[in-house]
Amino acid sequence: MLTLTNFKKEYAGYLAIEISSLQFEKGIYWIKGANGSGKSTLFKSIAGLQPFDGNIVLNENIDQRKMPVMYRGLVNYAEAEPFYPTYLTGIDLIDFVGKMKNAKPEQVSDLMQYLEIESFTKNPTGSYSSGMLKKLSLVLGFLGNPELIILDEPLITLDVVATEKIASLIQIYYNKGVGFLISSHQSKEMDTLPIKAQYLVENQTIKHISQP
Amino acid sequence: MRILISILSKTVVRSFYKEFALFFLIGLYICFGLFKSSDHIFLNTFILSSSLLISLYFLMWTLYNILIISFFTRFLRKRENIFLYHLSISKKASLYLALFFIHLYLFAPAIAYAVFVSGMAVNLAFYNQLIYILLFVIVSGIYPVLIYKKAISSPDISLSNAAFLVLNFRFKKPYFSFFFFHLFENEWLKLLISKGLSAILLLGLVQILQTDNDDIRPLLVVVLMGFLPNFALVGSYYSFENVNLLWFRNLPILRHKKWLMAVAIFAILLLPELFLLYRYAWDTLPIYVPIYGYLFGVSLMSLYYSGLYLKIAAEERFSNLIFIIAIFCFLAILFKINVLAIIFLVFFTSIITFFTQYYHYELVVKNE
Numbered sequence: 001m002l003t004l005t006n007f008k009k010e011y012a013g014y015l016a017i018e019i020s021s022l023q024f025e026k027g028i029y030w031i032k033g034a035n036g037s038g039k040s041t042l043f044k045s046i047a048g049l050q051p052f053d054g055n056i057v058l059n060e061n062i063d064q065r066k067m068p069v070m071y072r073g074l075v076n077y078a079e080a081e082p083f084y085p086t087y088l089t090g091i092d093l094i095d096f097v098g099k100m101k102n103a104k105p106e107q108v109s110d111l112m113q114y115l116e117i118e119s120f121t122k123n124p125t126g127s128y129s130s131g132m133l134k135k136l137s138l139v140l141g142f143l144g145n146p147e148l149i150i151l152d153e154p155l156i157t158l159d160v161v162a163t164e165k166i167a168s169l170i171q172i173y174y175n176k177g178v179g180f181l182i183s184s185h186q187s188k189e190m191d192t193l194p195i196k197a198q199y200l201v202e203n204q205t206i207k208h209i210s211q212p
Numbered sequence: 213m214r215i216l217i218s219i220l221s222k223t224v225v226r227s228f229y230k231e232f233a234l235f236f237l238i239g240l241y242i243c244f245g246l247f248k249s250s251d252h253i254f255l256n257t258f259i260l261s262s263s264l265l266i267s268l269y270f271l272m273w274t275l276y277n278i279l280i281i282s283f284f285t286r287f288l289r290k291r292e293n294i295f296l297y298h299l300s301i302s303k304k305a306s307l308y309l310a311l312f313f314i315h316l317y318l319f320a321p322a323i324a325y326a327v328f329v330s331g332m333a334v335n336l337a338f339y340n341q342l343i344y345i346l347l348f349v350i351v352s353g354i355y356p357v358l359i360y361k362k363a364i365s366s367p368d369i370s371l372s373n374a375a376f377l378v379l380n381f382r383f384k385k386p387y388f389s390f391f392f393f394h395l396f397e398n399e400w401l402k403l404l405i406s407k408g409l410s411a412i413l414l415l416g417l418v419q420i421l422q423t424d425n426d427d428i429r430p431l432l433v434v435v436l437m438g439f440l441p442n443f444a445l446v447g448s449y450y451s452f453e454n455v456n457l458l459w460f461r462n463l464p465i466l467r468h469k470k471w472l473m474a475v476a477i478f479a480i481l482l483l484p485e486l487f488l489l490y491r492y493a494w495d496t497l498p499i500y501v502p503i504y505g506y507l508f509g510v511s512l513m514s515l516y517y518s519g520l521y522l523k524i525a526a527e528e529r530f531s532n533l534i535f536i537i538a539i540f541c542f543l544a545i546l547f548k549i550n551v552l553a554i555i556f557l558v559f560f561t562s563i564i565t566f567f568t569q570y571y572h573y574e575l576v577v578k579n580e
Contacts, residue, residue: 047462048462049461050461051572069466092385126292
């Protein structure tokens with residue numbers, strides 16, 4: 001599904017994370033690590049949000065550098081602490097991202113209904129609570145026809161019902177053939193998912209820690 | 213009462229002028245850019261000469277009042293402003309007076325114009341019209357206060373808002389408009405300063421470099437220097453997408469569409485300058501020349517935008533980039549290179565730079 005080769009990310013000369021070679025087959029992967037270990041840096045690089053050294057290739061032939069548009073059409077990302085311009089409504093963002101990601105109207109309405117965000121999406125995001133923002137970012141993260149969805153701390157700030165729904169949604173999309181890279185500190189909910197392998201980000205690299 | 217005025221001006225008045233910054237900007241450009249003072253005098257003399265025609269003023273001021281009232285009631289309904297309902301427990305007289313002063317702040321642009329028109333009416337001895345205008349302004353200053361008071365006294369203000377439902381309707385915003393909303397919401401001061409500075413530079417340079425022949429080069433120099441303040445807005449657009457909307461980079465954007473969208477946004481931003489060029493460029497130039505100047509300005513902005521994706525920009529040497537672009541263009545103008553060739557070359561360089569650099573973000577992500 002995803003291959004990283006000679007991957008390296010530095011910030012102003014400071015090495016954040018370095019991975020000589022890593023391959024994720026299709027499945028759900030749980031990426032662990034302490035705060036500041038470099039999980040989000042890794043996720044942002046894979047999502048195409050920031051420059052890096054090395055190569056990231058999806059499905060053996062879709063190189064993030066050489067085919068940037070196609071790559072981004074297949075890799076979705078939902079950030080840990082979503083932040084949107086306060087004057088935009090949820091609908092503004094969903095319409096725009098849905099159009100960019102070629103999401104069908106039924107998918108948009110199904111996701112909105114499933115995560116129960118319809119009641120507030122017409123309001124500007126500046127009036128949202130952190131849980132509402134999180135739900136909105138997760139809806140955006142599932143839009144379109146992705147092959148890989150990166151979820152950075154998808155369960156934080158959500159209530160119990162929403163947490164269970166997200167776990168079910170991940171399972172549904174996984175059954176459709178979508179792969180996931182998930183970082184989370186919520187062990188209980190993550191244990192309900194069919195995790196293929198767990199990785200730990202520490203000491204500026206990533207290592208495999210378990211395989212069920 | 214002072215505290216009431218203070219809290220209302222910090223919330224309502226400030227938000228009103230922020231939200232309608234574009235409205236006022238366009239108004240200022242039309243009033244002081246498109247029209248000369250002699251045009252204003254001619255127009256107002258014509259309107260004041262008829263008791264019927266002065267209803268145009270009344271219509272204009274009424275519409276403006278509806279806009280203010282609509283804003284006020286919508287503002288109160290926002291969750292973050294619910295605390296303003298506490299004002300209803302203050303003394304009635306103080307509240308009415310505070311609301312009256314707040315309305316004066318909001319209605320000030322109309323009052324300013326009413327003063328100007330009244331002065332003209334006195335000069336022209338149109339005393340009947342003067343009385344109508346003064347009465348109308350007084351009434352316009354009072355009845356909104358009653359509506360504000362009612363809105364503040366009853367948290368369920370759905371009925372009082374019904375009349376303004378059309379104005380409160382929220383349209384979906386296409387991505388194209390996101391940046392404009394960002395400008396008016398967060399960078400309205402930068403917008404006003406850059407546009408004001410650009411207008412002053414343009415008008416000043418037109419006066420200094422005016423010639424009596426049809427040489428287009430002085431006008432291109434006017435554009436080159438006069439449009440420079442707008443580069444600050446290009447920087448805002450770049451930051452908006454690459455810092456404020458970092459997740460935008462995860463979207464599969466086609467580069468030619470992205471570039472065209474940026475160019476269209478710059479073209480809209482430079483429309484006021486196009487009006488000024490048309491109005492104030494010297495008469496000896498052919499009529500199409502301001503269009504060339506405008507296109508030259510848009511091409512410069514697009515080149516600067518593409519340049520921001522280069523490594524040199526990542527190292528925060530923005531001024532170097534502006535300097536290089538300005539020198540190159542100045543030499544091209546000086547050596548009489550055809551203006552259309554310059555415009556084409558600038559656009560071409562911009563698009564090539566953008567296509568090669570767009571997916572190689574070099575800007576260090578500041579929030580990390």
